[in-house]
Amino acid sequence: MSLRFLSLAGDGIGPEIVAATEEVAVAACAAHGVTLALDRHEIGFAALARHGTTIPEAVMAAARAAQGIILGPVSHNAYPPVAEGGLNPSGVLRKSLQLYANIRPARSRPGVPTPTGHAVDMVVVRENLEGFYADRNMHMGPGEVMPTPDLAIAMRKITRENSTAIAQSAFALAERRPRKRVAVIHKANVLRLSDGLFLEAVRAVAADHPGVAVEEILVDSAAALLVRDPTRFDVIVATNMYGDILSDLAAELAGGLGLAASLNHGATHAVAQAQHGSAPDIAGQDRANPGSLIGSVAMLLAHLGHPGPADTIMAALDAALANPHTRTPDLGGTAGTRAMTRTILDHIAQADR
Template sequence: MTLTLLCLPGDGIGPEIMAATRDTVAAVCASHGVAVALPEAEIGFAALAAAGTTIAKAVIDAARAADGVILGPVSHNAYPPVAEGGRNPSGVLRRELGLFANIRPARSHSAVPTPTGAAVDLVVVRENLEGFYADRNMHEGGGEVMPVPGVALAMRRITAENSRNIARAGYALAAREGRGKVALIHKANVMRLSDGLFLDCCRAVARDYPQIETTEVLVDAAAALLVRDPGAFDVLIATNMFGDILSDLAAELAGGLGLAASLNHGDTHAVAQAQHGSAPDLAGQDVANPASLIGSAAMLLAHLGHAGPAASLQDALARALRDPATRTSDLGGALGTRAFADTLCTLISEST
């Protein structure tokens, strides 16, 4: 049976790093005898020009029908208003596919320098469908309003259902990976109702995992502790905005966003997505680091039950990053996007 992964290149450096990712995924699947199809569809500015919307219904339907999706970065801050077709494809897919969990590991590589010199090995498990994110926390309409000039209001939605879902995802990941500690990230000393509800739901799930040590950490304290001692954390479970901010901090402490893989998943669908943006200033120059999207694709393969190809792809990435000669320029190497992908394909073929 053929594994179908829909590829959505996106904007800026998206087409370049997607081409690199498609080639490496095809190579690693072939090396393990896994039949894979990697069809592409347009999103972002290309789709806006062709279809009047940055993500068409046909693309959403194709994503729903595929086994998984590999999503390139998008320049959604530069899109026109939603009424003019400028929807954020990432937010749309998360909502339409029920992707309540955003899994963001931060792992340093021994040969890649980190800002503090400390080793990092943790996972941020971020709620994906609500919180302060105005494009996905309302059934209809936005989560921000300006009732009168000079006054802007943002609404934060926290539900018991999604709080339980993200807690279950986080604790299940900790148990599966043998991680002994979970930190519940909150600001319940100020947002007593919303973060209080989130904490109550997480505490209920924690009772099903007595073997895992649970702590509750204020978000500002968590940010400080991440910088001072990232080894204090194993798994961090957080609401949407807190998880977004802390995962970017953790990624930088682990070596940079160019290495920061992530996976969005729900009960029935999954989308691989790099943590970084579209970097339009680097587009078309063959200098973008595709490691984040490739690592995200490896996470997707593992999530879909293809542990062998996932492990081989992660191993090839680790081997390439050990040697400055086989890194991209952002990590002190000399390889471009295309050459880095070719190197990975060679390493994959040599290991089989």
Template sequence: MKLLLLPGDGIGPEIAAATETVLRAVEARYGLGLSLTRRDIGFAALEAEGTTIPDAVIAEARGADGVVLGPVSHNAYPPVSAGGRNPSGVLRRELELYANIRPALSRPAVPRPVSAEVDLVVVRENLEGFYADRNMHEGGGEFAPEPGVGLAFRKVTARASRRIAEAAFALAETRPRRRVTAIHKANVMRLTDGIFLAEVRAVAAAHPGIDYDELLVDAAAAHLVRHPGRFDVIVTTNMFGDILSDLASELSGGLGLAASLNLGPSYAVAQAQHGSAPDIAGQDRANPVSLIGSAAMLLRHLGAGAAAASVEAAIDAALSSPETRTRDLGGALGTRAFADHLATLIVES
């Protein structure tokens, strides 16, 4: 199993190193034939090669069984013309990673802002919508025709809507509650969200064993806070999915625990759901669970289910006690010590 590790910016190198520690423990325990290759992206690559994601890295990603992608500080990059491309967006386009799978799961011992338990998955369309760096064949989807005026295009296609709906219903088939909720704003964006809903409804009709309903995005945000248990699998467009998945993750314990997996027809990229947090970079304070949990999702996708389960069980065990949590959760462990603890749990399981 060949994995490409791209640490990224800010806390990225620290949580990538922690993830590597855990993956090497998995290899020692399960003998997967795991091969890990590390390559620079972000500011390190910009300084060395003049671009935040070299073409050689994209080629290596295509040649790997999976990619583990750390957070990047793309808002601080120079213009694209000066090499400042968003590695996340580039990989999503180049590898056709159309589905972003973002689970949110509360754990009894981890503090959270609501008492209700959260157990849901957001299935987010990943390649169009209001994302200016990935919804146009040529040029950007955002421009200024004159000073003080900005315009943005939102692209929603029947093909992409059908594809993400099929991914959501396939996932719901594997979950006990077998329920899909489509989130939209078709009362305002009647054409674009109308296309999205028409395709989701067609897929729902082909899955009569799955409960299906629809909610406006503003109502969905309210229901997530008031009654998150009504949701099982959420399917939605790109920007709505980005926002709602962050909300669901915070309600379940925080973005530091939020795993995610980007999937396409041929490739898969595990990615921390949070940002690069440059304010705590280099201080051994970052919680690496998001990226480690994402790597576990990747292992499961690649057929190493037992190994993935051991990582997730180790995370649950470590989070169950304040003594073995990271500092952001009221614990005593730094990034490296937490990863070492997980590795010990995996090897000894």
């Protein structure tokens, strides 16, 4: 059995954590009799310097052909304007491949302290193609305009189609989890039309899942409740921006963004992508935590029907995180990126014996 992934290193700490993730994914797949081949392409500043764009068409062709994609973090805020080649590779992939769902689990790990002391286990299911995100909510042109130098207007797009699709993803996930609960996040008391449409679509899907408990929560209340008691949440479904913000909060409550795995998927493609950014201030220093992207590739493998390698990766990651000497400084540890990766690889090798 074989798989072929496209690997995109990105910017900042991207090359370091992508290299670590590649090693772990190849080893875990081999332990289960799966051969993982990797096609590597440049994106971000490296591609801009060589090709005049941060995501060349050759990359998109490879992405469309790949069975899965490993996407390193990118420094898109530092890119030149789009007219000068400064596209956001993440946004381009999500829009071009129709990756409508962004699945972001937040689970605390043994030995890793959490800010509130709670054991956290939730998943944020975030709509990925609409909302206030200007780079992906229009067919042509941006979603933001400035009629005058002192006036900026952002347009928010919500469709019944994508609201229904993300709700179906959330309820299907909830049915596989022990607690079978979905919290629907909205602000329909103010955004009556757009969030009202989202709520209407989610309620229609909920009616087809009577075994799942449903709670509707205003987004500001949800933020407060997450801090007060994150254990009350199981699956959270939200529009794009709400899901983006709340998933970062949930990740910190579970131990930190360095562990925040993330999977972007649509009907035919899936991308493993760390939830955090490119952290250029620590790039090349062997300090970056590879855990988020490693957890993301485990999600990708499970999504593609390979639970064996996925479970092996997560067990090895948990074992490395349990010891402060084998986890990175952001988690109160003393290990560098390479040392933490070697420990994960050692656990995979031991599990294979």
